[in-house]
Amino acid sequence: MASSGPPTVETIAQRAGVSIASVSRVMNGHGARPDTVRRVERAAAELGYVPNAVARSLKGGRTRQITFAMQDIGNPAYVSMFREIQAVTRPLGYRLLLHSTDADAAAELGVVRSLADRTSDGLILCPIRVTDEHLTAMREAVRPIVVIGSLPEGATVDSVRADSVSGAALALRHLLESGRRRIAFINGPADTVPGRNRLLGYEKALRDAGVTPERGLTETTEFGIEAGAAAAHRLLDADPAIDSVFCANDQLALGAAHAAQDRGLDIPGDLAVIGMDDSELARASRPLLSSVDLGSAERGRIAARMLVARLEESPPPPGSPVRCETVAPRLVVRGSSSPLGVGSGIPA
Amino acid sequence: MASSGPPTVETIAQRAGVSIASVSRVMNGHGARPDTVRRVERAAAELGYVPNAVARSLKGGRTRQITFAMQDIGNPAYVSMFREIQAVTRPLGYRLLLHSTDADAAAELGVVRSLADRTSDGLILCPIRVTDEHLTAMREAVRPIVVIGSLPEGATVDSVRADSVSGAALALRHLLESGRRRIAFINGPADTVPGRNRLLGYEKALRDAGVTPERGLTETTEFGIEAGAAAAHRLLDADPAIDSVFCANDQLALGAAHAAQDRGLDIPGDLAVIGMDDSELARASRPLLSSVDLGSAERGRIAARMLVARLEESPPPPGSPVRCETVAPRLVVRGSSSPLGVGSGIPA
DNA sequence: CTGAAAGCGCTAACAC
């Protein structure tokens, strides 16, 4: 008696002496006579029966899988998002497919298009760039998509965005209020949506304070500790009067802090440093880094909830309105931008 | 004409005026007359046909999905593994399911058991603890599993392990050779396999050097920067003569370095610090942290290759031997453990 | 409450 392969509804049905329909009903908790339930459950337990999820998906048209795609899972901001997404979706029985696209725009488009193969029920996407091709692909997607990031007006996709303009403003205002005047900016790749927005925020906040942004005070580079250090050196070489530097993420800020310290500068005495994302790295430096929390965790949570909501609303109402939420930034002030002498974390 | 739902083989077949079998053949590149190929491809393109992966899986018995499960995707060591696993499997057409179990042993067991639902073709698992229950579950699993971590002798599961004993020895020898004598150890949770091994390695290396390990020189704590700092303070409070501290990961080491600096100690002059994993955090401190690279990336790569190999060998040869590889550790010496005055990164 | 049967979309024999 070759029990060829794992047990199926049929195996169980035979053993329990009922029909496969009854097995299915019992497995799904759809009413059945107590006796039937008992026999099926016993047979299932004895044989270690587990329903085949693929067959279920084929029948039901839903896989209970969600895809989360972003540039780089090494980035703490995305880790926070992943955690929250998992926290929302797993209890609901969803599995999570992760795609770290390595900032490859083609790969990103591929992810959107791959929704068509019905492998996952929905997609949470953090795009680096949003081209018309992206928008078209998203509009035509067979499954709901939630974008974490900014979309052009009129886009017909749900999204949750950070407010990096306000975030930058928060940091700049803080620096200006504590008396800094020559505030440099180290940005990440500028040809991305967040990159553009952070630059906008930086310049706007300066203008609002009556200061004209100078080109020489902005550096653009890849994300990374070393890149941040190099950028800071360039900035300080060109203009030793710089008294503070705002960075587009914590890696850059940490690098900048190192560079400054290697030049013998005191932080925050000679140079204030502020990062973005408020990741673990902000607590990995001395002095501790001030940082603007753009709410990665919260954005992840909201995106997950939005997507799940779409998935539950059985027949997607054709004209149902596009949803868009914005998460407010939060400035966390630590030693790296304190007024001189306070909490610098470095013994004088 | 309600084109109810996305196109299927049938839709394409009708439009192309061929049978569904021909559509399937063309889609899978199985020979067909050039004319047939053209017509099918045209129809498919016009309708934006994408084969339903779920139906394929049901037929083929394979989902082309792999699950990777570990404690915490926030840990840089696991990020490296994930990257390498993805690099190996994606080009082969596999999707990656990620499970961050949060060190919940029950969740971990659940992952192993969930293989039974045929959702993924195989599992790469980094267990925290390996109980008999785990071993049984793994032995009975319907799908191949590769464990990244140490398994008890006689386990019938493929695995790739780090050599944390040698890794610890590497660090200790280096410290001893550079003249350190009172070497403390800050360990992570000791009731885990890696925790136990690292302690073993620490004690063995000391004994090999003719030093008797003292209980008071070892601290056990959770992983985390703050936890590392607290442990270092306890250690130094109890024994100010400690001249070096070896830590079970970079977070702990970073915390320990901060604690020492906050006490006014010079690193490496007064205290040498060595971490483990050689993660980005090692480059996030001043001085740069020495660290023992346990080969996370390589372990990930090897595990992925092992699993893929199992998946390709069509009928799993019943008696095929269990595979087990061990990755050699590598000590990366940086400023935090240099001989005094060399490369400390802090201006004297 | 239960069983028989249809069918989700696809691939792979098997005949022609």
Added chain:
DNA sequence: GTGTTAGCGCTTTCAG
């Protein structure tokens, strides 16, 4: 080469 047909394992009418 190509079409016909039989399932993969499950859920869900539809009768009884």
